[in-house]
Amino acid sequence: GLGILFTVIPETIVIFGLVIAFILMFAF
Structure with missing residues (x-):
């Protein structure tokens, strides 16, 4: 139900x- 969603x-x-x-670490 919503419990799993949250x-x-x-x-x-x-x-x-x-x-x-x-990605930012490897990009710069």
Whole structure:
């Protein structure tokens, strides 16, 4: 239900943020 939704979305945001951080680190 919504409980799963509220636990999955923050995890995807954190993972997405880590991926962007790694891309920026390797880009510069």
